[in-house]
Amino acid sequence: MAMPALMEQVVDGPEGYEGVQAGPEWAAEVRRLAKARNATILAHNYQLPEIQDVADHVGDSLALSRMAAEVPEETIVFCGVHFMAETAKILSPEKTVLIPDQRAGCSLADSIKGEELRAWRAEFPDAVVVSYVNTTAEVKALTDICCTSSNAVDVVASIDPEREVLFLPDQFLGAHVKRVTGRANMHIWAGECHVHAGINGDELAEQARTHPDAELFVHPECGCATSALYLAGEGSFPADRVHILSTGGMIDQAKAAKSSQVLVATEIGMLHQLRKAAPGIDFQAVNDRASCRYMKMITPAALLRCLAEGADEVHVDPEVAALGRGSVQRMIAIGNPGGGE
Numbered sequence: 327m328a329m330p331a332l333m334e335q336v337v338d339g340p341e342g343y344e345g346v347q348a349g350p351e352w353a354a355e356v357r358r359l360a361k362a363r364n365a366t367i368l369a370h371n372y373q374l375p376e377i378q379d380v381a382d383h384v385g386d387s388l389a390l391s392r393m394a395a396e397v398p399e400e401t402i403v404f405c406g407v408h409f410m411a412e413t414a415k416i417l418s419p420e421k422t423v424l425i426p427d428q429r430a431g432c433s434l435a436d437s438i439k440g441e442e443l444r445a446w447r448a449e450f451p452d453a454v455v456v457s458y459v460n461t462t463a464e465v466k467a468l469t470d471i472c473c474t475s476s477n478a479v480d481v482v483a484s485i486d487p488e489r490e491v492l493f494l495p496d497q498f499l500g501a502h503v504k505r506v507t508g509r510a511n512m513h514i515w516a517g518e519c520h521v522h523a524g525i526n527g528d529e530l531a532e533q534a535r536t537h538p539d540a541e542l543f544v545h546p547e548c549g550c551a552t553s554a555l556y557l558a559g560e561g562s563f564p565a566d567r568v569h570i571l572s573t574g575g576m577i578d579q580a581k582a583a584k585s586s587q588v589l590v591a592t593e594i595g596m597l598h599q600l601r602k603a604a605p606g607i608d609f610q611a612v613n614d615r616a617s618c619r620y621m622k623m624i625t626p627a628a629l630l631r632c633l634a635e636g637a638d639e640v641h642v643d644p645e646v647a648a649l650g651r652g653s654v655q656r657m658i659a660i661g662n663p664g665g666g667e
Protein backbone atom coordinates (compact mmCIF):
# COMPACT_ATOMS: atom_id res chain seq x y z
CA MET A 327 0.00 0.00 0.00
CA ALA A 328 1.36 3.46 -0.94
CA MET A 329 2.11 5.55 2.18
CA PRO A 330 1.34 9.27 2.29
CA ALA A 331 4.56 11.29 1.68
CA LEU A 332 4.39 12.63 5.23
CA MET A 333 5.36 9.19 6.54
CA GLU A 334 8.93 9.68 5.51
CA GLN A 335 9.68 12.13 8.33
CA VAL A 336 9.09 9.77 11.25
CA VAL A 337 10.52 7.79 14.17
CA ASP A 338 7.94 6.09 16.59
CA GLY A 339 4.32 4.93 16.13
CA PRO A 340 2.39 2.15 14.41
CA GLU A 341 4.45 0.19 11.87
CA GLY A 342 5.08 2.31 8.83
CA TYR A 343 4.03 5.49 10.66
CA GLU A 344 6.89 5.77 13.12
CA GLY A 345 7.44 9.25 14.50
CA VAL A 346 4.49 10.99 12.84
CA GLN A 347 4.06 14.32 14.62
CA ALA A 348 1.00 16.52 14.80
CA GLY A 349 1.40 19.82 12.95
CA PRO A 350 -0.13 21.77 10.06
CA GLU A 351 1.09 19.26 7.44
CA TRP A 352 -0.30 16.33 9.45
CA ALA A 353 -3.64 18.11 9.97
CA ALA A 354 -3.93 18.89 6.24
CA GLU A 355 -3.19 15.25 5.37
CA VAL A 356 -5.78 14.01 7.90
CA ARG A 357 -8.39 16.34 6.44
CA ARG A 358 -7.49 15.32 2.87
CA LEU A 359 -7.75 11.61 3.65
CA ALA A 360 -11.05 12.07 5.55
CA LYS A 361 -12.54 13.85 2.56
CA ALA A 362 -11.30 11.20 0.16
CA ARG A 363 -13.01 8.51 2.29
CA ASN A 364 -16.20 10.53 2.81
CA ALA A 365 -15.46 10.20 6.53
CA THR A 366 -16.38 12.30 9.51
CA ILE A 367 -14.04 12.39 12.51
CA LEU A 368 -15.66 12.32 15.95
CA ALA A 369 -13.49 12.94 19.03
CA HIS A 370 -14.29 12.56 22.72
CA ASN A 371 -13.43 15.38 25.15
CA TYR A 372 -10.61 13.21 26.66
CA GLN A 373 -8.67 12.92 23.41
CA LEU A 374 -5.26 14.54 22.91
CA PRO A 375 -5.64 18.27 22.06
CA GLU A 376 -4.32 17.82 18.50
CA ILE A 377 -6.87 15.05 17.84
CA GLN A 378 -9.70 17.23 19.19
CA ASP A 379 -8.56 20.13 17.01
CA VAL A 380 -8.50 18.13 13.76
CA ALA A 381 -11.88 16.43 14.37
CA ASP A 382 -15.20 17.44 12.77
CA HIS A 383 -17.06 17.14 16.08
CA VAL A 384 -15.88 17.01 19.71
CA GLY A 385 -18.20 16.12 22.55
CA ASP A 386 -19.29 13.90 25.39
CA SER A 387 -20.47 10.31 24.99
CA LEU A 388 -24.12 11.26 24.49
CA ALA A 389 -23.49 14.02 21.96
CA LEU A 390 -21.14 11.79 19.97
CA SER A 391 -23.67 8.92 19.94
CA ARG A 392 -26.27 11.33 18.61
CA MET A 393 -23.82 12.55 15.94
CA ALA A 394 -23.03 8.95 14.97
CA ALA A 395 -26.72 8.30 14.37
CA GLU A 396 -27.17 11.42 12.23
CA VAL A 397 -24.04 12.29 10.23
CA PRO A 398 -24.43 11.90 6.44
CA GLU A 399 -20.90 10.60 5.73
CA GLU A 400 -20.41 6.90 4.84
CA THR A 401 -17.56 6.41 7.30
CA ILE A 402 -17.25 7.38 10.94
CA VAL A 403 -13.75 7.62 12.38
CA PHE A 404 -14.20 7.38 16.14
CA CYS A 405 -11.41 8.96 18.15
CA GLY A 406 -12.35 7.59 21.53
CA VAL A 407 -12.43 4.15 23.12
CA HIS A 408 -13.78 0.91 21.71
CA PHE A 409 -17.23 0.88 23.35
CA MET A 410 -17.91 4.33 21.83
CA ALA A 411 -17.07 3.12 18.32
CA GLU A 412 -19.16 -0.01 18.93
CA THR A 413 -22.10 2.18 19.96
CA ALA A 414 -21.73 4.13 16.70
CA LYS A 415 -21.79 0.84 14.76
CA ILE A 416 -24.88 -0.35 16.65
CA LEU A 417 -26.66 2.89 15.74
CA SER A 418 -25.46 3.01 12.13
CA PRO A 419 -24.87 -0.59 11.02
CA GLU A 420 -24.78 0.39 7.35
CA LYS A 421 -21.81 2.71 7.89
CA THR A 422 -18.15 1.82 8.08
CA VAL A 423 -16.92 2.62 11.60
CA LEU A 424 -13.18 2.93 12.16
CA ILE A 425 -11.18 3.40 15.35
CA PRO A 426 -7.52 4.43 15.06
CA ASP A 427 -6.43 1.75 17.56
CA GLN A 428 -8.78 -1.10 18.45
CA ARG A 429 -6.80 -1.81 21.63
CA ALA A 430 -8.30 1.36 23.16
CA GLY A 431 -10.47 -0.37 25.77
CA CYS A 432 -12.06 0.85 29.01
CA SER A 433 -11.53 -0.48 32.54
CA LEU A 434 -15.12 0.43 33.42
CA ALA A 435 -16.60 -1.47 30.44
CA ASP A 436 -14.44 -4.44 31.48
CA SER A 437 -15.99 -4.43 34.97
CA ILE A 438 -19.10 -6.41 33.91
CA LYS A 439 -19.39 -9.28 31.44
CA GLY A 440 -22.50 -10.57 29.66
CA GLU A 441 -22.62 -13.74 31.78
CA GLU A 442 -22.45 -11.69 35.02
CA LEU A 443 -25.35 -9.51 33.86
CA ARG A 444 -27.37 -12.60 32.88
CA ALA A 445 -26.92 -13.99 36.41
CA TRP A 446 -27.83 -10.62 38.01
CA ARG A 447 -30.97 -10.31 35.89
CA ALA A 448 -32.00 -13.83 36.91
CA GLU A 449 -31.97 -12.69 40.56
CA PHE A 450 -34.27 -9.71 39.75
CA PRO A 451 -36.39 -10.89 36.80
CA ASP A 452 -38.83 -7.94 36.97
CA ALA A 453 -36.21 -5.20 37.23
CA VAL A 454 -35.39 -2.66 34.52
CA VAL A 455 -31.73 -2.88 33.47
CA VAL A 456 -30.03 0.50 33.00
CA SER A 457 -26.50 0.28 31.63
CA TYR A 458 -24.04 3.10 31.35
CA VAL A 459 -22.89 3.44 27.74
CA ASN A 460 -19.41 2.37 28.95
CA THR A 461 -20.26 -1.31 28.37
CA THR A 462 -19.64 -3.89 25.66
CA ALA A 463 -22.17 -4.56 22.88
CA GLU A 464 -22.93 -7.92 24.56
CA VAL A 465 -23.97 -6.12 27.77
CA LYS A 466 -26.02 -3.57 25.81
CA ALA A 467 -27.89 -6.46 24.19
CA LEU A 468 -29.03 -7.54 27.70
CA THR A 469 -30.05 -3.99 28.68
CA ASP A 470 -33.40 -2.17 28.66
CA ILE A 471 -32.10 1.43 28.52
CA CYS A 472 -28.56 2.73 28.20
CA CYS A 473 -27.52 6.08 29.64
CA THR A 474 -24.49 8.35 29.77
CA SER A 475 -23.36 10.58 32.61
CA SER A 476 -25.26 13.50 31.08
CA ASN A 477 -28.69 11.79 31.05
CA ALA A 478 -28.42 9.02 33.70
CA VAL A 479 -30.69 10.90 36.13
CA ASP A 480 -33.32 11.54 33.42
CA VAL A 481 -33.18 7.91 32.28
CA VAL A 482 -33.75 6.52 35.78
CA ALA A 483 -36.42 9.15 36.51
CA SER A 484 -38.27 8.02 33.34
CA ILE A 485 -38.79 4.50 34.80
CA ASP A 486 -41.98 3.53 36.65
CA PRO A 487 -41.14 4.20 40.35
CA GLU A 488 -42.62 0.82 41.31
CA ARG A 489 -40.11 -1.15 39.18
CA GLU A 490 -36.75 -2.15 40.62
CA VAL A 491 -33.73 -0.87 38.70
CA LEU A 492 -30.43 -2.65 38.12
CA PHE A 493 -27.87 0.09 37.42
CA LEU A 494 -24.46 -0.84 36.03
CA PRO A 495 -21.50 -0.84 35.94
CA ASP A 496 -20.29 2.38 37.64
CA GLN A 497 -20.84 2.51 41.41
CA PHE A 498 -20.05 6.24 41.76
CA LEU A 499 -22.39 7.32 38.96
CA GLY A 500 -24.98 4.92 40.41
CA ALA A 501 -24.64 6.50 43.87
CA HIS A 502 -25.03 9.96 42.32
CA VAL A 503 -28.19 8.96 40.42
CA LYS A 504 -29.65 7.30 43.52
CA ARG A 505 -28.95 10.45 45.56
CA VAL A 506 -30.51 12.80 42.99
CA THR A 507 -33.58 10.68 42.20
CA GLY A 508 -34.05 9.55 45.81
CA ARG A 509 -34.88 6.10 44.46
CA ALA A 510 -34.61 3.33 47.06
CA ASN A 511 -35.31 0.39 44.72
CA MET A 512 -32.10 0.80 42.73
CA HIS A 513 -29.37 -1.88 42.87
CA ILE A 514 -25.91 -0.76 41.81
CA TRP A 515 -23.07 -2.85 40.33
CA ALA A 516 -19.73 -2.31 42.07
CA GLY A 517 -17.68 -1.38 38.98
CA GLU A 518 -15.43 1.64 38.55
CA CYS A 519 -13.17 3.46 36.13
CA HIS A 520 -9.55 3.28 37.29
CA VAL A 521 -8.92 6.90 36.26
CA HIS A 522 -11.92 8.49 38.00
CA ALA A 523 -11.81 6.22 41.05
CA GLY A 524 -8.22 7.43 41.50
CA ILE A 525 -9.31 11.07 41.97
CA ASN A 526 -9.89 10.72 45.68
CA GLY A 527 -11.70 12.73 48.31
CA ASP A 528 -8.56 13.73 50.27
CA GLU A 529 -7.02 15.25 47.17
CA LEU A 530 -10.22 17.14 46.39
CA ALA A 531 -10.59 18.40 49.98
CA GLU A 532 -7.00 19.66 49.97
CA GLN A 533 -7.46 21.48 46.64
CA ALA A 534 -10.75 23.00 47.83
CA ARG A 535 -9.04 24.19 51.05
CA THR A 536 -6.19 25.86 49.16
CA HIS A 537 -8.45 27.41 46.46
CA PRO A 538 -11.37 28.74 48.51
CA ASP A 539 -12.67 31.04 45.72
CA ALA A 540 -12.73 28.43 42.96
CA GLU A 541 -15.66 26.48 41.53
CA LEU A 542 -15.53 22.66 41.49
CA PHE A 543 -16.48 20.63 38.40
CA VAL A 544 -16.67 16.95 39.31
CA HIS A 545 -17.47 14.08 36.94
CA PRO A 546 -19.94 11.65 38.57
CA GLU A 547 -17.61 8.68 37.85
CA CYS A 548 -15.13 10.15 40.35
CA GLY A 549 -14.42 8.51 43.67
CA CYS A 550 -14.49 12.05 45.12
CA ALA A 551 -18.04 13.01 43.98
CA THR A 552 -19.48 12.09 47.40
CA SER A 553 -16.70 14.03 49.17
CA ALA A 554 -17.46 17.12 47.07
CA LEU A 555 -21.09 17.00 48.15
CA TYR A 556 -20.02 16.31 51.74
CA LEU A 557 -17.80 19.44 51.72
CA ALA A 558 -20.76 21.44 50.41
CA GLY A 559 -23.17 19.81 52.88
CA GLU A 560 -21.05 20.54 55.97
CA GLY A 561 -20.51 24.13 54.76
CA SER A 562 -16.73 23.97 54.27
CA PHE A 563 -17.24 24.81 50.57
CA PRO A 564 -20.16 26.85 49.15
CA ALA A 565 -22.75 24.44 47.70
CA ASP A 566 -23.51 26.73 44.74
CA ARG A 567 -19.91 26.34 43.57
CA VAL A 568 -19.95 22.52 43.46
CA HIS A 569 -21.16 21.05 40.14
CA ILE A 570 -21.42 17.32 39.37
CA LEU A 571 -21.36 17.20 35.58
CA SER A 572 -20.75 15.09 32.48
CA THR A 573 -17.91 16.29 30.27
CA GLY A 574 -20.38 18.07 27.97
CA GLY A 575 -22.10 19.61 31.00
CA MET A 576 -18.72 20.99 32.15
CA ILE A 577 -18.38 22.96 28.92
CA ASP A 578 -21.84 24.50 29.30
CA GLN A 579 -21.11 25.33 32.95
CA ALA A 580 -17.69 26.84 32.02
CA LYS A 581 -19.46 29.40 29.84
CA ALA A 582 -21.67 30.35 32.80
CA ALA A 583 -18.98 30.20 35.54
CA LYS A 584 -18.63 33.26 37.79
CA SER A 585 -15.28 32.43 39.42
CA SER A 586 -11.95 33.11 37.76
CA GLN A 587 -10.65 29.66 38.75
CA VAL A 588 -12.21 26.20 38.33
CA LEU A 589 -10.91 22.93 39.80
CA VAL A 590 -11.70 20.05 37.50
CA ALA A 591 -12.08 16.46 38.70
CA THR A 592 -12.03 14.25 35.61
CA GLU A 593 -9.65 12.94 32.96
CA ILE A 594 -7.15 15.70 32.09
CA GLY A 595 -7.95 15.75 28.33
CA MET A 596 -11.04 17.72 29.38
CA LEU A 597 -8.97 20.82 30.15
CA HIS A 598 -8.41 21.54 26.43
CA GLN A 599 -12.08 22.09 25.54
CA LEU A 600 -12.72 23.95 28.81
CA ARG A 601 -9.87 26.39 28.12
CA LYS A 602 -11.19 26.94 24.59
CA ALA A 603 -14.74 27.48 25.85
CA ALA A 604 -13.77 29.99 28.56
CA PRO A 605 -10.27 31.39 27.89
CA GLY A 606 -10.55 33.90 30.77
CA ILE A 607 -10.86 31.16 33.43
CA ASP A 608 -7.94 29.35 35.06
CA PHE A 609 -8.87 25.63 34.87
CA GLN A 610 -6.78 23.33 37.08
CA ALA A 611 -6.93 19.54 37.37
CA VAL A 612 -7.71 18.19 40.86
CA ASN A 613 -5.38 15.30 39.98
CA ASP A 614 -3.02 16.03 37.10
CA ARG A 615 -2.10 12.33 36.80
CA ALA A 616 -5.67 11.42 35.86
CA SER A 617 -4.92 10.44 32.28
CA CYS A 618 -6.70 7.54 30.55
CA ARG A 619 -4.11 5.43 28.77
CA TYR A 620 -6.80 4.01 26.50
CA MET A 621 -7.98 7.43 25.30
CA LYS A 622 -4.35 8.38 24.69
CA MET A 623 -3.79 5.38 22.37
CA ILE A 624 -5.41 7.51 19.68
CA THR A 625 -2.23 9.26 18.62
CA PRO A 626 -1.63 11.48 15.57
CA ALA A 627 0.18 8.55 13.94
CA ALA A 628 -2.67 6.14 14.70
CA LEU A 629 -5.24 8.53 13.22
CA LEU A 630 -3.19 8.97 10.07
CA ARG A 631 -2.78 5.20 9.69
CA CYS A 632 -6.51 4.73 10.25
CA LEU A 633 -7.43 7.12 7.46
CA ALA A 634 -4.74 5.91 5.08
CA GLU A 635 -5.47 2.18 5.53
CA GLY A 636 -9.14 2.11 6.58
CA ALA A 637 -8.23 0.35 9.84
CA ASP A 638 -9.10 -0.68 12.49
CA GLU A 639 -12.65 -1.44 11.36
CA VAL A 640 -15.20 -2.02 14.14
CA HIS A 641 -17.53 -5.00 13.73
CA VAL A 642 -20.47 -5.91 15.95
CA ASP A 643 -22.27 -9.21 15.47
CA PRO A 644 -25.52 -8.19 13.66
CA GLU A 645 -27.70 -10.20 16.09
CA VAL A 646 -26.05 -8.62 19.13
CA ALA A 647 -26.32 -5.17 17.50
CA ALA A 648 -30.03 -5.69 16.78
CA LEU A 649 -30.62 -6.67 20.43
CA GLY A 650 -28.66 -3.65 21.75
CA ARG A 651 -30.02 -1.05 19.33
CA GLY A 652 -33.29 -0.38 21.17
CA SER A 653 -31.50 0.32 24.46
CA VAL A 654 -29.12 2.78 22.78
CA GLN A 655 -31.90 4.48 20.81
CA ARG A 656 -33.85 4.96 24.05
CA MET A 657 -30.70 6.56 25.51
CA ILE A 658 -30.23 9.10 22.72
CA ALA A 659 -33.90 10.09 22.90
CA ILE A 660 -33.68 11.09 26.58
CA GLY A 661 -32.11 14.22 28.07
CA ASN A 662 -30.32 17.41 27.19
CA PRO A 663 -29.51 17.79 23.48
CA GLY A 664 -26.21 19.62 24.25
CA GLY A 665 -22.77 18.26 25.09
CA GLY A 666 -20.82 18.73 21.88
CA GLU A 667 -19.72 21.23 19.28
Ligand code: 13P
Pocket residue numbers: 371385386387388460474475476519547571572573574
Ligand atom coordinates in the same frame (compact mmCIF):
# COMPACT_ATOMS: atom_id res chain seq x y z
P1 13P B 1 -18.98 11.58 29.30
O1 13P B 1 -18.29 12.17 28.14
O2 13P B 1 -20.30 11.04 28.88
O3 13P B 1 -19.10 12.49 30.47
O4 13P B 1 -18.16 10.25 29.73
C1 13P B 1 -16.98 10.23 30.32
C2 13P B 1 -16.20 8.97 30.16
O5 13P B 1 -15.60 8.48 31.06
C3 13P B 1 -16.09 8.37 28.87
O6 13P B 1 -15.20 7.34 28.97
Ligand code: SF4
Pocket residue numbers: 407431432433434435460519520521522593618619620621
Ligand atom coordinates in the same frame (compact mmCIF):
# COMPACT_ATOMS: atom_id res chain seq x y z
FE1 SF4 C 1 -13.06 4.10 30.47
FE2 SF4 C 1 -12.28 5.57 32.51
FE3 SF4 C 1 -10.93 5.72 30.27
FE4 SF4 C 1 -13.42 6.76 30.42
S1 SF4 C 1 -11.61 7.46 31.50
S2 SF4 C 1 -12.58 5.49 28.78
S3 SF4 C 1 -14.38 5.32 31.81
S4 SF4 C 1 -11.12 3.91 31.57
